[in-house]
Amino acid sequence: MLFKSVWRYFKRSWVLASLLSIVIFLSAFIYGVMAHSVGAIQAPTEAYFKAYQQETFHLMPMPLITPSDRETLSMPTAIRTTSALYEVDPETFYALHEQRLATLQRPGVTLEARFSKDFNSSFGAEEHAFRALKPTHTVNLTKVVEGRLPEAVGEVMLLPVYAQAWGHEVGDTITLQGEPLLIVGFFMVPDYSLVMFGEAFILNTRSRTLVLVDDTQFARLDGSLEVSYGGLGDVSVLTELIESPVVLTGFSTRNTLRSGAIYDELAGGEAFGLSLSLLIALIGVFVVYVMVHKMLNDQRGPIGLLKALGTPSHAIVLPYVLFVFLLALPGLLLGYVIGLWVAPSLTGLYQLLYVLPSTPVVFSWRVFVLSTLVPLAVLVGLGAFVTARLVRIDALKLLNPKTLKPPKVKARHATLDPQSKPFMVRLAWQYLVRQRAALMVFLLGMSSALYLIFLGFSMHSSFDRMNALTFDELNYEYVGFCPLFTGCNAAQQAQGEGVIELPDILIEDTPVVVVGLELDSTRLPLKEAGQRITSRLANEGVIVTRALAMKGQHRVGDTLTLDFGDVRLERTIVGIHEDYLNDRVFLERSALSRLLSEGLTSSFVNVIYSDTPFTEPFSVTLSVTQLREQSEWLTQLSVAMFFWMTAASLGMGLVVMLLVMLMVFEHKRYDMQVFSLLGYEKKTLDRVFIHPYGMLMMVLVVLMVPIAYLTFELIMFYFATRFNMVFLMVLNPWHFGAVLIFAVLIYGLSRWILKRQWTRMSLAQSLSQTIT
Numbered sequence: 001m002l003f004k005s006v007w008r009y010f011k012r013s014w015v016l017a018s019l020l021s022i023v024i025f026l027s028a029f030i031y032g033v034m035a036h037s038v039g040a041i042q043a044p045t046e047a048y049f050k051a052y053q054q055e056t057f058h059l060m061p062m063p064l065i066t067p068s069d070r071e072t073l074s075m076p077t078a079i080r081t082t083s084a085l086y087e088v089d090p091e092t093f094y095a096l097h098e099q100r101l102a103t104l105q106r107p108g109v110t111l112e113a114r115f116s117k118d119f120n121s122s123f124g125a126e127e128h129a130f131r132a133l134k135p136t137h138t139v140n141l142t143k144v145v146e147g148r149l150p151e152a153v154g155e156v157m158l159l160p161v162y163a164q165a166w167g168h169e170v171g172d173t174i175t176l177q178g179e180p181l182l183i184v185g186f187f188m189v190p191d192y193s194l195v196m197f198g199e200a201f202i203l204n205t206r207s208r209t210l211v212l213v214d215d216t217q218f219a220r221l222d223g224s225l226e227v228s229y230g231g232l233g234d235v236s237v238l239t240e241l242i243e244s245p246v247v248l249t250g251f252s253t254r255n256t257l258r259s260g261a262i263y264d265e266l267a268g269g270e271a272f273g274l275s276l277s278l279l280i281a282l283i284g285v286f287v288v289y290v291m292v293h294k295m296l297n298d299q300r301g302p303i304g305l306l307k308a309l310g311t312p313s314h315a316i317v318l319p320y321v322l323f324v325f326l327l328a329l330p331g332l333l334l335g336y337v338i339g340l341w342v343a344p345s346l347t348g349l350y351q352l353l354y355v356l357p358s359t360p361v362v363f364s365w366r367v368f369v370l371s372t373l374v375p376l377a378v379l380v381g382l383g384a385f386v387t388a389r390l391v392r393i394d395a396l397k398l399l400n401p402k403t404l405k406p407p408k409v410k411a412r413h414a415t416l417d418p419q420s421k422p423f424m425v426r427l428a429w430q431y432l433v434r435q436r437a438a439l440m441v442f443l444l445g446m447s448s449a450l451y452l453i454f455l456g457f458s459m460h461s462s463f464d465r466m467n468a469l470t471f472d473e474l475n476y477e478y479v480g481f482c483p484l485f486t487g488c489n490a491a492q493q494a495q496g497e498g499v500i501e502l503p504d505i506l507i508e509d510t511p512v513v514v515v516g517l518e519l520d521s522t523r524l525p526l527k528e529a530g531q532r533i534t535s536r537l538a539n540e541g542v543i544v545t546r547a548l549a550m551k552g553q554h555r556v557g558d559t560l561t562l563d564f565g566d567v568r569l570e571r572t573i574v575g576i577h578e579d580y581l582n583d584r585v586f587l588e589r590s591a592l593s594r595l596l597s598e599g600l601t602s603s604f605v606n607v608i609y610s611d612t613p614f615t616e617p618f619s620v621t622l623s624v625t626q627l628r629e630q631s632e633w634l635t636q637l638s639v640a641m642f643f644w645m646t647a648a649s650l651g652m653g654l655v656v657m658l659l660v661m662l663m664v665f666e667h668k669r670y671d672m673q674v675f676s677l678l679g680y681e682k683k684t685l686d687r688v689f690i691h692p693y694g695m696l697m698m699v700l701v702v703l704m705v706p707i708a709y710l711t712f713e714l715i716m717f718y719f720a721t722r723f724n725m726v727f728l729m730v731l732n733p734w735h736f737g738a739v740l741i742f743a744v745l746i747y748g749l750s751r752w753i754l755k756r757q758w759t760r761m762s763l764a765q766s767l768s769q770t771i772t
Contacts, residue, residue: 017327020288022655024331024379025338028371032339035367037346044357045193045262052141054190054259055230057238059111059250060511061100063504064564066245068103069096080485083225087483090219097227100246109233112139118197119223120622121176127626129208130176131197133189134218139230140191142212143357146170147185150214156181159188159195159355162209176211177222187212191230193354194258202581204630205352224481224620242509249509257723262354288324288379303391317387324383325376332372339371429692438660442693445656446700449746453739454708458729463631466580466728469546471628473578476523476609480618485596487606492616497523498605500592505585506563510724512548512583514562516592516605523609526577526586533575537588541574548583549576551720560585569595580726581631657750660693694747701743705736 063081075092079085086093097113104111117132135142135149142149145160147170156176158168163186173180192210196203213221231238235252242250253259306316343361351358433439476496482488488498500516517524519535526534526543533543542560554560554573562569562585577586590602597604608614614621712729719727 020327021331024328024375025335027375028332028335029339029342030335032336032367032371033342033346035371036340036343036361036364037350039364039367040343040347040361041350041354041356041358044359048143048188048357049190052143052190053139053232055139055232055253057231057235057250057252058114058191058256059104059229059231059238059241060248060504061097061113061227061229062246062248065096068245069099072099082227083484084486086225101229103246104229104241104244106233106237106241109231109237110138111229111231112136114140114191114228114230115218116197116226116228117218117221117223118226119177119221119620120626123175126207126629127623129198129626129630130223131192131210132218132221132223133210133212134215135212136189136230139232140189143188143190145186145188145357147183149187150184150212150217152214153216153220154179154181155184155214155217157185157187157212158183159205159209159211160186161205161351161355165206179220181213181217188355188357191253191259193262193356195355196258197226202627202631203353205355207626207630210355222619248504249506249511255722255724257725262356288328288382313388313391316391317384320387321380321384325380328376328379332376336368336372441656442660442696443700445660446697446743447704449656450700450704450739450743451708453742454704454731454735455712457735457738458708458712458731462728462730465730466726467628467631469578470581471624471631473527474524474624476611477624478610478612478614479622479624480608480610480614480616481620481622482606482608483619484606487604488608492608492618493605495612495614495616496608496610497521498589499524499607499609500589500596500605501607502564502592502596504564507548507552507560507585510552510583512585514585514587514592516589517586518589523611526575528575528578533577534586536574537586539574540571540588540591542571543575543577543586544573545577545579545582545584547580547726548585549573550580550716550726551583551724580728583724657693657697657746690751697743697747698740701736701739704739705731 061082063083065075065080065082065085069075073092073096075085075089079088082093082096085096101111101113114136115134118129119132120127120129122128144157147157150157156174158174163169163183168174168183170183170185172183174183175181189210189212194203195205195209197208202208231241231250238250238252241247303316340361340363347358347361350356478496480488480492480495481501482492484502497518499518499521500514502514502516504511505514506512517526517534517537519538521534525532537543544554544560548554554576556573556575558573560571560573562571571587577584589605593602593604594600608618709731712731716727716729719725
């Protein structure tokens with residue numbers, strides 16, 4: 001009898017049961033897809049980093065030639081930098097770094113230099129950025145994914161993700177700097193899991209990549225030379241090594257964006273999936289509790305009769321537990337299976353961002369248990385608990401009809417009219433707070449949906465605004481670089497506006513680029529809040545980019561200390577330029593020129609900005625248009641993420657609102673019919689039972705604005721301080737209006753879907769069931 005009764009209740013509440021199945025499905029799906037996709041990368045990545053000796057820290061050597069270098073190595077006194085030494089005497093350059101590494105060796109620490117060159121090559125209308133590496137032997141070893149290592153001039157290895165994007169295979173030829181090179185294999189290196197190099201935050205694995213060549217081919221390439229020392233051993237020695245005069249600064253791998261961000265990304269991805277899955281599962285728990293509680297109260301009479309006839313308690317509990325089991329199991333299994341099916345796509349997205357090994361996504365007992373069996377046990381256990389509590393009640397009490405207890409509404413005046421608006425408002429409030437389960441489902445679900453849509457809007461605007469503020473204000477298209485301390489000749493200076501750029505200047509152990517700019521510069525106008533501020537440099541102050549200000553928590557009026565070797569310069573910040581991609585400090589060019597030349601000249605420049613192609617050769621040239629195009633890849637990715645987050649938020653919000661309305665309908669149908677018989681119109685009943693949730697949704701939208709703003713600030717602060725990276729999260733006024741429309745759309749759709757159920761409700765149907 002109970003089995004049939006439970007089945008009839010299930011058929012009568014099929015809409016509510018279907019929505020609950022969707023919630024349960026989402027819980028299993030979200031955790032399943034995140035755990036499987038992360039697991040397919042995490043395990044092989046950890047093994048890869050260990051097997052190929054990923055550095056635990058790295059050092060940036062001093063770019064200047066120090067007195068200790070000159071004591072043991074013979075070199076011209078006119079040569080001031082290691083890069084200049086490489087141009088005239090490569091053998092002495094390598095000997096210098098071997099000597100420096102010898103002085104930095106410590107017990108239990110292994111150090112090895114990583115040499116690289118940055119250059120660009122054109123492929124039709126596209127220009128790609130390359131970083132050429134040489135194989136190492138003790139730290140950051142090369143993993144050969146396919147093929148072999150380069151052994152001669154004219155051979156090169158590519159990253160698999162870049163080769164796949166452009167259809168390159170082993171045995172093909174790629175032309176770099178006008179020279180055809182044979183592709184002999186594909187490789188990965190553990191110190192560049194995130195392919196990002198250069199000054200600006202530009203990540204694009206289709207047009208910015210690493211290549212591996214042998215020593216001879218490396219010497220033939222023209223490009224900007226970089227050196228870093230990878231270290232294996234206890235990271236605590238880093239503080240001591242940084243104090244060496246031959247070291248500029250150093251960083252722990254865990255705090256390095258290019259190779260350490262993956263640790264937080266993998267851990268954070270699974271944690272986010274688990275948190276969201278638990279939140280959705282909690283909504284399901286509340287709904288199951290409400291459904292079972294309602295169903296049991298509807299069956300108080302039959303349960304009491306069975307108890308009076310001596311039916312064992314477990315026989316009474318079993319049908320209800322089986323009902324919960326059959327309700328939850330299909331959604332959980334379907335969620336896991338579809339999550340397993342979708343996981344390879346998310347793994348592919350990780351592979352687009354990171355250069356990492358991965359294994360095929362396969363069935364995992366751990367994920368299966370956590371995503372299906374554990375929620376199933378919780379839901380079934382909850383159903384058993386609720387049923388057992390009712391079964392313990394005396395049979396005579398169960399057989400007696402449950403007394404109706406209308407909500408208590410305290411009136412300030414005895415003459416308060418039951419038809420008046422104040423009475424209806426207070427009645428609506430009482431019904432809202434009494435429906436605790438529905439209220440909790442609503443608060444949890446709608447808060448999550450609204451936060452996700454705010455997050456989607458902020459990510460959609462992030463890279464787009466960063467690129468616009470950085471590139472749209474530039475009044476030049478080409479950049480030409482001359483030797484760092486030799487500078488540009490007259491013919492080169494005649495092609496555009498001359499500036500000074502000094503890389504690797506330290507601000508509290510953080511390397512930045514110092515730029516000497518003309519006060520009336522037309523190529524790079526510095527702006528703050530839309531106002532030009534370049535003229536402020538006349539008072540011996542400095543202007544910093546917004547990216548640097550966010551990372552170092554700098555403000556206008558602060559004193560900035562710049563270190564380069566033994567030279568220290570203190571200047572006051574007089575403005576913040578709206579550039580979110582570059583870490584730069586701007587000084588007045590002529591003053592910087594006199595400082596570098598010790599007062600000998602005020603006309604020194606080493607970089608030229610031009611809006612037309614160069615006719616004179618430069619050491620390195622860059623195209624602003626190509627940089628902009630390379631940076632737009634992240635914008636396109638953020639747009640895709642915004643689309644999916646918006647769709648997920650809309651679906652989640654709609655399901656939650658429908659669940660809440662159905663729960664209200666199921667629990668309060670008798671109350672609503674009684675009010676109708678007393679002469680209350682349907683619009684009035686809507687204001688009592690339904691409209692409070694619409695008003696509460698508007699309140700949540702307003703409350704979510706400061707919550708989103710504060711959490712986004714914390715996220716930006718975390719990325720800036722931990723990884724020295726600016727991840728701009730913007731909340732614009734129109735975002736608030738869009739989220740309001742989003743909330744109204746959810747509410748309107750929910751009302752429209754359930755409209756027929758309100759109109760078909762009858763008093764006879766309500767009285768045929770036991771009242772809760």
